Structure formats: C-alpha cells, structure tokens
Amino acid sequence: MPSSVWHPFTQHGLQEPVPLVTHAQGAALYTADGRRVLDAISSWWVTTHGHCHPRIMEAVRTQTEKLDQLIFAGWTHEPAEQVAAGLVEIMPRELTRVFFSDSGSTCVEVALKMALGFWSNRGIDRQRIIVMEHSYHGDTIGAMSIGERGVFNKPYEPLLFDVATVPFPEGDGAATLEALETHCRGGAAAFIVEPLLLGAGGMLVYSPDILRAMAEICRRHDVLFIADEVMTGWGRTGTLLACEQAGVVPDILCLAKGLTGGSMPLAVTMAREEIFMAHWSTDRARMFYHSSSYTANPIACAAAVANLAIWREEPVLERIAALGARQQAMLDRLAHVPGIVNPRRCGTVAAVDVEVTDGGYLSNLAPRLMALFREADVLLRPLGNTIYVMPPYCLDDADHALIEAAIVRGVETV
Numbered sequence: 393m394p395s396s397v398w399h400p401f402t403q404h405g406l407q408e409p410v411p412l413v414t415h416a417q418g419a420a421l422y423t424a425d426g427r428r429v430l431d432a433i434s435s436w437w438v439t440t441h442g443h444c445h446p447r448i449m450e451a452v453r454t455q456t457e458k459l460d461q462l463i464f465a466g467w468t469h470e471p472a473e474q475v476a477a478g479l480v481e482i483m484p485r486e487l488t489r490v491f492f493s494d495s496g497s498t499c500v501e502v503a504l505k506m507a508l509g510f511w512s513n514r515g516i517d518r519q520r521i522i523v524m525e526h527s528y529h530g531d532t533i534g535a536m537s538i539g540e541r542g543v544f545n546k547p548y549e550p551l552l553f554d555v556a557t558v559p560f561p562e563g564d565g566a567a568t569l570e571a572l573e574t575h576c577r578g579g580a581a582a583f584i585v586e587p588l589l590l591g592a593g594g595m596l597v598y599s600p601d602i603l604r605a606m607a608e609i610c611r612r613h614d615v616l617f618i619a620d621e622v623m624t625g626w627g628r629t630g631t632l633l634a635c636e637q638a639g640v641v642p643d644i645l646c647l648a649k650g651l652t653g654g655s656m657p658l659a660v661t662m663a664r665e666e667i668f669m670a671h672w673s674t675d676r677a678r679m680f681y682h683s684s685s686y687t688a689n690p691i692a693c694a695a696a697v698a699n700l701a702i703w704r705e706e707p708v709l710e711r712i713a714a715l716g717a718r719q720q721a722m723l724d725r726l727a728h729v730p731g732i733v734n735p736r737r738c739g740t741v742a743a744v745d746v747e748v749t750d751g752g753y754l755s756n757l758a759p760r761l762m763a764l765f766r767e768a769d770v771l772l773r774p775l776g777n778t779i780y781v782m783p784p785y786c787l788d789d790a791d792h793a794l795i796e797a798a799i800v801r802g803v804e805t806v
C-alpha cells in the first residue's frame with residue numbers, strides 16, 4: 393500500500409520509497425528489509441549517547457507507569473523539578489531559571505519572547521533582534537525570521553519579521569564585530585547566535601575569541617546575548633556547552649536535541665534571574681504568555697533526568713574526546729582524496745566540502761550523494777556540497793571506518 397506520509401525536508405519527487413526502520417541500537421538503525429544502517433548524523437543531531445540507551449529507556453518505561461502528562465501552567469511534577477535542578481547545577485550558575493518547551497524551534501521562540509518581554513516589562517523600547525548570516529534556528533515563524541533567508545523560506549516571507557544581520561566571521565572577525573557594534577549601538581533587544589559552529593548553514597566554524605568578543609560587545613551595550621546551543625550543546629563541540637570554550641555566559645540559553653539523549657521531544661530555555669524577575673509580577677499584563685499542551689511532558693522529562701545522570705556518572709567527555717580524535721584522523725585522510733576540500737572539525741562534528749562547479753543547495757549533488765550513502769548503508773545528509781559526520785558518541789572504530797569508506801566512494805562516484 394502506498395504511504396500517505398508527507399516527510400519533512402524530503403524531496404518526494406526524488407526519493408521514493410522511504411526506508412522503513414524497525415529498531416535501533418547504539419549507532420545502528422535496522423530496516424524492515426534487513427539492513428544495518430549507520431546513523432552518522434545521530435538522527436538529526438540528537439541521539440548523543442546512541443539509540444535506545446538502556447538507562448534512558450528504563451527511565452521512560454518507569455515514568456509511563458506513574459504520570460503520563462500534566463498541565464504545566466501552575467502545576468508541577470517530580471521529573472520536571474529534577475530536570476530544572478539538574479540543569480541549574482551543571483549549566484553556568486548565572487542561569488537560574490528553566491522554561492520548558494518541546495523542540496529546538498520552540499525554545500528559540502521562547503528565548504525571543506523572553507528578550508522582548510524583558511524590555512517591554514521594564515518600559516524600555518527595544519525590539520530589534522540581531523542575527524548572524526547563515527544561521528539556522530528552526531522552522532517556526534520566529535525562528536525562520538532570525539535564520540538565513542533563502543529558498544527554504546521564500547514563500548513565507550510575508551510572515552517573517554525584519555532583523556539586523558552581521559556577516560559570518562572571516563579571519564579575525566573584524567567585520568562581524570564592527571557590524572555588531574553598530575547594530576548594538578543603535579539599540580537592540582538581543583543578539584542570537586549559534587556558538588562556535590553554524591550547523592545547518594553549512595557546518596561553518598569560528599573561533600572562541602570571536603564568540604567572546606561578540607558577547608563583550610553585547611554586554612557593553614546592554615543587548616541580551618542569546619546562545620542557541622540546540623545543536624552545539626550536550627558535548628557536540630567538545631565541551632558540555634560551546635560557550636564554555638569562550639568563557640561566555642549567555643543571558644538566555646536554548647537547549648534541546650541532546651537534552652533527553654535524543655530520545656524524546658523536550659527543550660528548555662534557561663535565563664538569568666533578572667529576565668525571570670522582569671516577568672514576576674501580580675500585574676496580569678506582565679506574566680510570560682507562552683505555553684503548549686505538552687510543556688514539560690513528564691515522560692520526556694524522565695528521559696532528561698536519565699540523560700543528566702549519564703552526564704554525571706559516565707565518562708561522556710572522555711568518549712567525546714576520543715570520538716573527536718577519530719574524526720580528526722578521518723579528516724586528515726579525507727583531505728588527500730581528490731575532490732574533497734575544506735576539511736574542518738568542531739568537537740565531534742567533522743565536515744568537508746565536495747569540490748564542484750554547481751554544489752548549491754538546489755543542485756542535485758546532495759540528493760545523489762545521499763542516495764549513494766543509503767546504498768552503502770550509511771545515513772548521511774549533505775548540506776549542498778558539504779558532507780558532515782555528527783555521530784553518536786558511542787560510535788566505534790569499525791563503524792567509523794565504514795562511514796569514511798562510504799564518503800570516499802560517494803565522492804569518487806559523483
């Protein structure tokens with residue numbers, strides 16, 4: 393029977409049928425037709441510890457027998473309290489408040505609303521959001537507004553709001569810092585950025601020094617600094633947070649994906665106390681007007697509690713360091729493959745570009761490569777002409793070698 397499913401970010405005219413996955417373990421997906429497929433992008437950058445981590449699965453199973461769902465407006469439950477307490481403990485101590493939501497896009501929307509509410513509730517007219525060129529923050533309307541404009545959001549342009557954009561940092565980032573200084577001086581509500589690594593924009597890396605300088609400019613001009621660590625958080629860049637490497641503490645922090653070890657949809661927006669206090673009032677007009685039905689779903693929170701325990705009790709950072717070293721060794725070899733250029737790495741994320749005359753996002757290069765990788769039983773989704781590997785931290789040497797071989801074969805074939 394033909395499927396009725398309409399898939400996200402899927403070119404239905406080019407990719408049929410869609411593989412059917414029945415189960416997964418660690419870095420491997422198993423399909424209905426009996427294949428073992430390596431999940432080289434952690435199922436959209438989320439399954440940090442690998443699929444079906446036993447401690448997370450056990451926590452979910454146990455929670456399903458206690459409390460499935462609870463309205464979170466004015467009510468609370470143990471798993472949410474534990475997640476909030478656990479986050480406050482391991483994240484920068486200035487971030488004292490935890491607001492729950494359910495995806496990367498929504499925690500970004502929440503961050504934007506918190507920033508605007510902060511200024512509005514204090515009677516200060518600041519509404520402009522400053523963003524970085526090539527950024528991606530999600531696909532809801534606010535998140536699209538602050539992301540790169542292009543083919544992905546052209547039809548929805550009338551729904552998007554205006555922002556001020558700084559260029560992606562090149563070299564010492566002088567042009568970026570100058571533009572940020574100018575926009576901040578003009579008075580803005582907030583600057584939002586993906587720290588150290590722009591993901592969907594093409595796995596573009598910039599230095600901790602530039603990140604630190606950007607945060608300092610914001611601080612000097614009293615512009616809120618929002619770190620979107622939806623992708624970079626939970627060890628992706630080598631440390632728990634990417635901001636850590638620059639010694640930067642954001643005013644607002646967005647976390648999702650690896651928050652539950654990638655097992656359940658959950659996100660948080662963490663904020664400094666003064667941002668919470670700007671919404672603390674008996675005046676009905678000043679409360680924070682945001683929620684969704686599944687805010688802080690108890691089963692998702694139980695998965696996040698287990699993830700926090702894994703971070704506390706297992707050598708996650710050692711695994712990340714070992715994976716990063718293997719990623720680097722792979723890049724050093726790939727650098728010699730004809731047709732491969734710009735090898736780069738940030739923590740556990742390795743990326744290369746395929747040298748082509750037409751590798752634009754709309755070219756057929758990415759779908760062709762993706763099909764070749766699928767034939768090699770490796771799940772990789774190039775971004776235009778950029779091939780990147782962002783595997784679960786449990787990936788072993790043998791599987792890493794299979795991914796590398798698939799990349800070499802794929803590039804040779806196209």
Ligand code: PLP
Pocket residue numbers: 437495496497498500528529530531586591592620621622623624648649
């Ligand atoms: N922010 C960043 C930096 C992301 O990379 C993503 C997704 O890849 C998002 C936000 C949106 O997250 P979600 O897909 O969970 O809505």
